[in-house]
Amino acid sequence: MDFARPLPSYLIQRYHGWKATTYQGNKAWYRRLAESGQHPRAMVISCCDSRVHVTSIFGADEGEFFIHRNIANLVPPYNPDGEYHGTSAAVEYAVTALGVAHIVVLGHSNCGGVKGCHDMCNGRAPALEEKSSFVGRWMDILRPGVKRISDLPEAEQPRALEKQAVVISLENLMTFPFVRSAVEDDRLTLHGLWTDTGEGGLEQFDPAQGGFVAL
Amino acid sequence: MDFARPLPSYLIQRYHGWKATTYQGNKAWYRRLAESGQHPRAMVISCCDSRVHVTSIFGADEGEFFIHRNIANLVPPYNPDGEYHGTSAAVEYAVTALGVAHIVVLGHSNCGGVKGCHDMCNGRAPALEEKSSFVGRWMDILRPGVKRISDLPEAEQPRALEKQAVVISLENLMTFPFVRSAVEDDRLTLHGLWTDTGEGGLEQFDPAQGGFVAL
Amino acid sequence: MDFARPLPSYLIQRYHGWKATTYQGNKAWYRRLAESGQHPRAMVISCCDSRVHVTSIFGADEGEFFIHRNIANLVPPYNPDGEYHGTSAAVEYAVTALGVAHIVVLGHSNCGGVKGCHDMCNGRAPALEEKSSFVGRWMDILRPGVKRISDLPEAEQPRALEKQAVVISLENLMTFPFVRSAVEDDRLTLHGLWTDTGEGGLEQFDPAQGGFVAL
Amino acid sequence: MDFARPLPSYLIQRYHGWKATTYQGNKAWYRRLAESGQHPRAMVISCCDSRVHVTSIFGADEGEFFIHRNIANLVPPYNPDGEYHGTSAAVEYAVTALGVAHIVVLGHSNCGGVKGCHDMCNGRAPALEEKSSFVGRWMDILRPGVKRISDLPEAEQPRALEKQAVVISLENLMTFPFVRSAVEDDRLTLHGLWTDTGEGGLEQFDPAQGGFVAL
Known part of the structure; x- marks a missing residue:
């Protein structure tokens, strides 16, 4: 030491x-x-990126948000295999121990993790394909999103994939039995957001429109 | 959706x-x-707890800190098995892609995750022992710390275990080859902190004294 | 040598x-x-005075501020005549090469350069009127400010003139085409401050009030 | 405004x-x-670069150093033509009004201004040759230094030129009558330093050896 x-x-x-x-x-x-003790109203899942400050955007003070931050604000699918699952542990604690009323997944512009995933899935980042690449394996969670945006013009794909990182995380959240039951009992609501850090914009996922809409 | x-x-x-x-x-x-692009000087690993705001304590603004937050600010040991490792991915990105100069592990008082680990290891939380408990499995990372503090008076154990969560994370960080080589090359320094959220206190791990010292 | x-x-x-x-x-x-390389967020233009430490007031560390210091924190008007212009070169480098987001002009109390200008313009410092006086000629930049404060009681004039040194520098900054276009494009903001070094006070220029307001 | x-x-x-x-x-x-009033013991002339903190290196507190900072820590030759000369004004004020005992010129590694001068004088930066380039015209002060280092291997030239920026500034300081007479009367000493900001090294100009020697 x-x-x-x-x-x-x-x-x-x-x-x-x-x-x-x-x-x-x-x-x-x-x-x-x-x-x-803490009684936070919401859990926020955002990226580690230094440009994303959820406490700043929402003027949050100590005690308000239970915040998990990881690369690209991803939630993996439910998989109780007895291994270490930091994100799943955070979600479990927020929902079952703290009883938060909201889970907000906050994506953002210029996400390096999402860009890495896009490059990897298009053959431009072989190092990320290595088994030993923690970033590459973590970004595997987003692979289903790459297929969904493959018909878009190349220039629009990274931003669209950043939004898929939010959508897929919301979908994966619903695979957790304790999340699904809390949502179905109206004890919990899920929210998808994407922020443009340079322009200060904020969009939310609107299921009715199947996409993100500016607030 | x-x-x-x-x-x-x-x-x-x-x-x-x-x-x-x-x-x-x-x-x-x-x-x-x-x-x-971002050029953060430091990575901070802190707890999801709503009472811990590293950006507040250090007056940090957008662009300064790359922040990973999980239950009990834990870093698991290096294990490149091809599975999802969110914390390891965050550390890898910070060190190899961003080249941060510091990693600060910030523990805190009244940590619910640490208390759960303490209860679990003392037979008072059987539910956390279940294979399906994400929190329990995640807190397994801290089990070696429980042994180290078992000789202390019962009342002092939770706080001592919170500090072990910092020490063990620092130890585990050094098991990552890219962390170790950056530390040995003087391109990266590791720092252990523990904050008393109620009293606004901050202590840092001092290897010379083998413990935490108030700043 | x-x-x-x-x-x-x-x-x-x-x-x-x-x-x-x-x-x-x-x-x-x-x-x-x-x-x-450096990626400073702000340029600071302050006085050479040994009592003004911008790094101290703002707790700034290496890498944060690009700092130009001259007598009385003055910026001359844009004048690309091919001669040596140290201040203009510093502003040009900060804005066009480094792309700083802010320029802060920091004036201060008991400024010897400003006092010299005040004395000179009121006939009390003939030596400063000499062509060979570098301080006198440099303080000519502030002459327009002397007229603006001439209706104030004598005792209030030096401090008011110190603040004019900030205001005139801000005005002159806007005569540089690359400053003006960066400001108009929202890539750069200008800020005027005045500090009372003895009392530790800090005031900022507020255009809405046409004067300086304590922070 | x-x-x-x-x-x-x-x-x-x-x-x-x-x-x-x-x-x-x-x-x-x-x-x-x-x-x-201030009674600083020394004047320091250093670069605006955000990585150079003379107050940090010398643990200086308010009141100790009269500090002028410009691009590449340059002093132009004495030229009392009645125009604005910010650097000359600062030197004049320090020597004649404050009576500082020392003037320290502090150069540094990775200086962007010096690199620009080197590129300009080797035909690699035509934009800096423009009359309207304040940085280019300011760096003209260093042109005599480029000739002196032209026999060195290309890779060593930038660092050698950074040191020439210190030497030429010292030479130019001696062209100011009030500097020369203060030096000859033993009321003032001049010192040349160069710091390696990454390694924390500090070298001083030693006339006996005709070069810089580590402290």
């Missing part, structure tokens, strides 16, 4: 600034959250 | 507020991030 | 201290910045 | 953090600096 290093000084400075300002102004709330 | 629902109105309202204020004030930056 | 001397020992000592501490803790980041 | 915009929110947050911590801890000193 001698490889662990002290935090870079700029982060220490920023932390002390936060402690002296934001924390001081919200102390009562943070303490109550610590003592009486 | 007819189960997907329109976004709750309170989120739509907040989004429009963000668009008219924060987005307007930062538009030039968000556009540049969209056009020229 | 026999006039060049070894660095004073106190600076050598401080450098070795920095190398053993701050550099060690941030080595991975500094190397990445060296290898993959 | 309706183009001026409010400061991005992340900077406002950081400022409030600084005010509540660093400022509070240093208030007495900052107030004294405001009331009794």
